[in-house]
Amino acid sequence: MATKKKRIILCTGNNGRAVLIGDVAKEPKAGEPVTLTRARMVLYWDAQCGGLLGLAANGPKGGTRITASVSKTVATKWQEWCSVSATSAKEIDSWPAC
Numbered sequence: 001m002a003t004k005k006k007r008i009i010l011c012t013g014n015n016g017r018a019v020l021i022g023d024v025a026k027e028p029k030a031g032e033p034v035t036l037t038r039a040r041m042v043l044y045w046d047a048q049c050g051g052l053l054g055l056a057a058n059g060p061k062g063g064t065r066i067t068a069s070v071s072k073t074v075a076t077k078w079q080e081w082c083s084v085s086a087t088s089a090k091e092i093d094s095w096p097a098c
Contacts, residue, residue, distance in 0.1 A: 007084040007092075009042075009056050010034055016079030019045075019052070021066070021092055033076045041067045043098060056082045059091025068097035 005023035012018045022036030042055070046062030049055040060066060084092070 005037070007089045008036075008081050009052065009084055010036060010075055010078050011052075011080040012075040012078045014077055020073070020075065021084065022069075022073070028078070028081050033074050034078060034081070035072060035074050037072050038069050039073045040069045040092070040097075043067065053082060056084050056088055058085070059088040060095045064095070065098040066092065066095050 005025060006027065007021070007023055008028070010020045010022070010028065012020055019042040020036055020039050021042060022039035024034060024036060028034045043065040044063065045052070045055045045060065046064045048061035049064060050058065055064070
């Protein structure tokens with residue numbers, strides 16, 4: 001049986017300033033590396049998103065810039081993660097890469 005993937009936003013790097021969106025097989029645990037599949041980087045989110053959590057809840061808006069996806073990346077240093085709603089996931093999937 002296939003494992004259901006969960007879409008998350010992951011704030012990575014020493015200061016958590018690199019923002020990645022991708023799928024994980026299980027929820028991240030503090031201190032452990034996180035493997036994201038179908039990963040995209042958020043370069044900028046427009047104020048219309050309502051901040052990082054607004055992006056996670058409602059999806060990208062306005063001048064938001066998100067890169068193309070890669071099949072897999074591993075983040076070893078991360079600060080925070082949050083779930084992405086089904087609505088936001090659909091919007092992110094259709095958002096054009098910058």
